[in-house]
Amino acid sequence: MPGALPVADPAPADGALPASVVEGVADRDLGVYLHVPFCRVRCGYCDFNTYTGDELRGARRDDYASQAVAEVAQAGRVLERAGLPPRRASTVFFGGGTPTMLPHTDLATMLRAVVDTWGLEAGAEVTTEANPDSVDAEYLRALAAAGFTRVSFGMQSAVPSVLATLERTHDPERIPLVVAWAREAGLDVSLDLIYGTPGETLDDWTRSLDVALAQEPDHLSAYALIVEDGTKLARQIRRGEVAQPDDDTAADMYELADARLAEAGYDWYEVSNWSRGVEHRSRHNLSYWTGQDWWGVGPGAHSHVGGVRWWNVKHPAAYAQRMTAGESPGAGRETLDAETRRVERVLLAVRTRDGLPTSDLDATGRAAVAGLIADGWIDGRAALAGRVELTRTGRLMADAVVSRLLPA
Incomplete structure (x- = not known):
């Protein structure tokens, strides 16, 4: 299940x-x-x-x-x-x-x-x-x-x-x-x-x-x-x-x-x-x-509007009961603060071709860029232009790149 x-x-x-x-x-x-x-x-x-x-x-x-x-x-x-x-x-x-x-x-x-x-x-x-x-x-x-x-x-x-x-x-x-x-x-x-x-x-x-x-x-x-x-x-x-x-x-x-x-x-x-x-x-x-708004319809579907994220009840029977009663199918939700939204933006944007502006990183993340260039995981020319863009090898190591840009 x-x-x-x-x-x-x-x-x-x-x-x-x-x-x-x-x-x-x-x-x-x-x-x-x-x-x-x-x-x-x-x-x-x-x-x-x-x-x-x-x-x-x-x-x-x-x-x-x-x-x-x-x-x-x-x-x-x-x-x-x-x-x-x-x-x-x-x-x-x-x-x-x-x-x-x-x-x-x-x-x-x-x-x-x-x-x-x-x-x-x-x-x-x-x-x-x-x-x-x-x-x-x-x-x-x-x-x-x-x-x-x-x-x-x-x-x-x-x-x-x-x-x-x-x-x-x-x-x-x-x-x-x-x-x-x-x-x-x-x-x-x-x-x-x-x-x-x-x-x-x-x-x-x-x-x-x-x-x-x-x-x-x-x-x-x-x-x-x-x-x-x-x-x-x-x-x-x-x-x-x-x-x-x-x-x-x-x-x-x-x-x-x-x-x-x-x-x-x-x-x-x-x-x-x-x-x-x-x-x-x-x-x-x-x-x-890219953090747009979307409404997710159906059992277990997730939605996001303006920094508020929620998800529906999971089983189709529970969903049907809510809809028949005219109630919201929402099961839980969270409101994302500014730092959480920044972290999620880094997590997602790094994986895209368009990459991430280095200005979206904090000081620790910006300091990690030079090492990631040396490892061959992010493109040096793009970094000099102010963007973090993955190389082919970097795409294989995307999770490791993120962990260095967003240290715990």
């Missing part, structure tokens, strides 16, 4: 936000995240807040769209009562779980609620995640007709044995089909890959990169497999049934991916993300990394 929610202050029963959220609002965009917590099977490595059919206990997938619509309406009222000016949503992202386990009519209904509540900026990015075996050509055409602009496919690997270890159920031969169908529907395409799976070789990873690049996606994400406590994979490793992922091999895989993607015309813009030009970066994910 997914991990517990953070410990913090209780969220107000009506979801009310403090007056402080209005400060600086003109400089912040509004994004909307809609969490769809359903999966056909639970992958052994996954610790996301997702549920298979036999785990729902008191919640129904058929009712979910109406519950999400109710939270969107509630969100509109909360933001208005807080004194925030009307803002159109600049990005909308359906994640999960597998959003495309729901009928396309449900996703369209949820998106229409966002449009009715806030409207969309011109050229807004509207994305859904999808498993390759959860959509067909008709489904993708319906999404495009409903206003979606982008689909992110969970490809993970092109090697059947690697997919089996991850407990992914799709046939890798389906990847070219779903990409072609998405293109025909007029949707931008992103592919998600995972590297460092136990037993995965460099040849396996090369094959996955070859297949992914052959699809010419607009965007590609490549994430190192992380063994999360409490997952089936963690238990298998603990019992010796599966080998622990090897950090050195994972580093080789990352460097190979970055080199191959650069050769193919993709630019990295965050440690795990590459795109064909600035226009194909995931604007929704960038909103997280």
